[in-house]
Amino acid sequence: MNEPLAIALPRRAPARVLALGAFLKNTACLLDGDRAWLSPLHGDLGTPAACAALEASARSLLARAAGRIDALAHDLHPDFHSTRLAAALAQRLGVPALAVQHHHAHLAVVQAEQGGCGPLVGWALDGVGLGSDGQAWGGELLWVDGARWQRLAHLPVLALPGGDAAAREPWRMAAAALHAFGRTDAIEPRFAPVVGAAAARVVRRLLERGPNCPATTAAGRWFDAAAGWLSLSVRQGAEAEAAIALERAATAWLGGLRDEDRDEGRDEGRDEGRDEGRDEPAPHGATLAFADWLPAVLDDADLGRAAARFHLGLATALADAAAQAAQAHAIGQVALAGGCFFNRLLAERVPGMLSARGLQALLPRAVGCGDAGLALGQAWVAAHALERGEYGASAGSASSGVSEVSEVSGVSEVGEVGEVGGVSEVSGVSGVSGVSEAGEVSEIAAAAAAGQG
DSSP states (O other): OOOOEEEEOSSOOSSOEEEOOOSTTBOOEEEETTEEEEOOOOBOTTSHHHHHHHHHHHHHHHHHOSSOOOEEEEESOTTSHHHHHHHHHHHHHTOOEEEEOHHHHHHHHHHHHHTOOSOEEEEEEEEEEEOTTSSEEEEEEEEEETTEEEEEEEOOOEEOTTTTHHHHOHHHHHHHHHHHTTOGGGHHHHHHHHHOHHHHHHHHHHHHHOTTOOEEOOHHHHHHHHHHHTTSOSSOSSTTHHHHHHHHHHHHHHHTSOGGGHHHHHHTTSSTTOOTTOOSOOOTTEEOOOTTTHHHHHTOSOHHHHHHHHHHHHHHHHHHHHHHHHHHTTOOEEEEESGGGGSHHHHHHHHHHHHHTTOEEEOOOSSOSSGGGHHHHHHHHHHHHHHHTOOSSSSSOTTTSSOOOOOTTSOOOEEOOEESOOOOOOTTSOOOOOSSOHHHHHHHHHHHHHHHO
C-alpha cells in the first residue's frame, strides 16, 4: 500500500480526527497536531475495491496516530459507505462521528492549509454535494468560521430531468435551462434531431410535470447545460467531458484574438453576470441572476465567443457576489474551492477580479480543489467543532445532523456540525447502498478499536 501524503499545517489542529472523505475520488485524512496525513486515492465508493481500500487506509491511519483519536468525520449523506464506516468505527472507539456538509468542507481545506483562524467567505463550486435542506448543492457562497457556516447565496436552481441521468447527458441539462428560461417549446425542435423525438418529448414532459426532476444548484450542471445548449456535448463518456469541451472552446476563441483585440476580449462578458441595480450586499440565501444575460450569451452564433462569454459572465457574477459578501462581513479574503476551479479560466479570472476589488483570493494548494482533498476539510471542521462544543443535536435537526435556522424567506441556512444520524433519502445526490456487508464493517471497526485500545 502506498504511503499517505504528509502535509505540514501552519496551525495546530485543536483535536485529533480521522475523516473518511467524499463519495467521488475518495481519500481519508488523519489530522494530528500540526500535520495531516492524506491517504492514497481510493476511487469512487461505488465499487467494492474502493470501499475496501478506504477501510485499509482507515486502519493504517489509525495506527499512525500519535494517540487516541477524538472523533471521526464524514459526509452528510447517510448512504455512503464512508458514513457507515465512520459510525461503526466511532461506536467501537467510543468517540463521536461528526457529519460535515460537503461544501463547508471544501472551503475548510483552504483554512487548514493556509492557517486561517478567522471567518471567511468563499465559493464552493462542483458537481454535487448534499445540502442541509436535502437537495443537491454545488454552487454555494458560504460564510464559514471553524465549525459554523452560513449559506449566503447560490447559483440558480436547475431541474435534473431523469435524476442522475441528467448529469451524464448534457442535452438534458440544456433542456432544463431552456425550461427555466421560459423556452420549453424549444426543447423538442432543438433536441429531437439529436437524441430522437421520443427522448426529447419525455424530457419535456418531465420538466413540465415535475416527477423525477430533483433540483440542483451545482455549477457543474450549469457547465453541462451551456455545453449542451451549444451542441458541444450530448452524452458524456467521462466525468467533466462537457465542461472541458466548453472551456476549450472558450480558451481557443480568447487565444485566437489579435493583439489589438486582446483588451476587448478581456472585456467580453464583463457586463454579463452583473446586477447593475445592486450596490448593497445580496440578501442571505440570494440566487444569482442568470436569466438576464445567459440566454442571449448562449444564443450567440459564434460558438467560441458564446463559450467565452459564458465563462467571463459567470466569473463576473461570482466575483461581484463574493465582494458584496466580503464587504458585508468585513472580510478581506475569499476562498475558492471545489472541482469547478480546475477550470483554468475560472481559476484565473475570478481571483483577478477579486484582486481588482481589493480582495485576496485563496485556493487549495497541497491537496487540490476537488473531492480528493475533501477529507482534510472534514477533519478540520470536526476538530473545531470538538474544540468549541458545537456538535450535537441540542440546537439542530436530528434528521439532518446540522442545525438549521431559516429566515422568513426560508432560503438561508445556518449550520453546525452534527453527530451522525439518519438523513432522509435524497433525490439527485448520487449515493450507494453498502458494498461491504455490515459484518465486514464491524470487523474493521473491531480491528481498529483493538489498535487504539
